[in-house]
Amino acid sequence: GAVVSQHPSRVICKSGTSVKIECRSLDFQATTMFWYRQFPKQSLMLMATSNEGSKATYEQGVEKDKFLINHASLTLSTLTVTSAHPEDSSFYICSAGQTYISYNEQFFGPGTRLTVL
Amino acid sequence: KNEVEQSPQNLTAQEGEFITINCSYSVGISALHWLQQHPGGGIVSLFMLSSGKKKHGRLIATINIQEKHSSLHITASHPRDSAVYICAVEGGATNKLIFGTGTLLAVQP
Numbered sequence: 001g002a003v004v005s006q007h008p009s010r011v012i013c014k015s016g017t018s019v020k021i022e023c024r025s026l027d028f029q030a031t032t033m034f035w036y037r038q039f040p041k042q043s044l045m046l047m048a049t050s051n052e053g054s055k056a057t058y059e060q061g062v063e064k065d066k067f068l069i070n071h072a073s074l075t076l077s078t079l080t081v082t083s084a085h086p087e088d089s090s091f092y093i094c095s096a097g098q099t100y101i102s103y104n105e106q107f108f109g110p111g112t113r114l115t116v117l
Numbered sequence: 118k119n120e121v122e123q124s125p126q127n128l129t130a131q132e133g134e135f136i137t138i139n140c141s142y143s144v145g146i147s148a149l150h151w152l153q154q155h156p157g158g159g160i161v162s163l164f165m166l167s168s169g170k171k172k173h174g175r176l177i178a179t180i181n182i183q184e185k186h187s188s189l190h191i192t193a194s195h196p197r198d199s200a201v202y203i204c205a206v207e208g209g210a211t212n213k214l215i216f217g218t219g220t221l222l223a224v225q226p
Contacts, residue, residue, distance in 0.1 A: 034213070038158075043203065043216040091158050106214065108152070110159035 002028045004096045006109035013084055014117055021079045021112045023094030029074035030096035034106065035067075038091040050077055084116040120144050123204050123217040130224050136191040138220045140204030143185065150214065151178050151189050152203040160203075163189070194224045 003026040013019050023033060032051050036044040048069050050056040056069035066088075068080040077096075081088050093111040121142045130136050140149070151163040164171050164178040166187075171178050175194075180187040191198055204217040 043218045044160075044205075044214075045216075046213060049213065093158075093160060105165055106150070106162065108160040108162060110157075113158065 002026075002096070002098070002107045004030075004094065004107045004109040006092075006094055006112050008112060009110060010113045010115075012115045012117065015085050016083055019081045019084055019114060021081075021092055021094075021114075023077045023079070023096065023109050025075045025096040025107070028096075028098060030077075030098060031074070032097040033071055033077040034095045034097065035069060035077070035079050036093045036095070038093060038111075044093060047079075081114065084114070086116045089114055089116045119218065120215050121204055121206055121217040123202075123220050125220060126218065127221045128223070130194050130222070132195060132224055132226050134194050134224075136194050136198075136222065136224075138189045138202050138204075138222070140187045140189070140217055141185060142187075142204075142206045142215075144206065144208050144215065146185075146206040146208040148207045149180055149187050150205040150207065151187075152205060154201040154203060154219070156200070163202075191222075196224045196226050198222060199224050 005024045007022045034049050035047045038044045046059050047062045048056045048058045050069050050071040052071050052074045058064045071077040091111050091113050094109045095106040097106045124139045148165050148167045150165050153161045153163050166180050175192045177190040201219040201221050203219045205214040
């Protein structure tokens with residue numbers, strides 16, 4: 001299957017700093033990229049959907065000024081957590097999607113664990 | 118009530134046992150995904166299906182669209198199968214996923 005990478009895999013930062021997470025589709029062009037967060041022992045929660053060259057669509061309750069998403073190309077999307085606080089500590093996962101004639105498929109990245117001190 | 122329900126939430130099995138994880142959903146879907154998440158957190162897509170049955174190695178996934186139900190089977194389970202298995206459905210015009218809460222599987226040697 002297709003490969004999606006995330007960088008960094010782990011990041012620890014001080015409260016108030018901004019953190020950028022990259023999501024890349026390595027061997028295909030993704031029409032859509034999705035960003036999820038996951039709290040311990042909970043399921044994934046969709047944060048936003050981004051299409052290349054257009055603004056991201058955020059889910060209800062997700063602050064777009066807090067979680068900046070840029071989808072500059074068909075192989076790269078970035079999530080920037082601005083002015084991070086301890087409550088932003090979570091596991092962030094991206095997925096890259098391809099749309100075919102009759103179905104859609106998503107490939108998940110390995111995730112980024114963010115710890116804000 | 119969640120739109121996607123999985124059962125059981127936790128499952129402990131002995132190596133070699135046949136395992137079944139169930140997923141029921143209440144919305145119209147275009148596809149259903151089975152995902153595997155290991156303790157490190159990374160997610161692997163196991164299956165995407167919209168009808169019938171798929172098999173990959175020791176894993177089998179089935180779906181009954183009329184009953185809005187899917188099952189994931191693991192034959193000859195092994196400790197390396199220990200992980201969280203997540204059912205997710207994709208519905209409507211977008212390809213957003215709605216996730217179940219996952220089934221934590223522990224296979225003991």
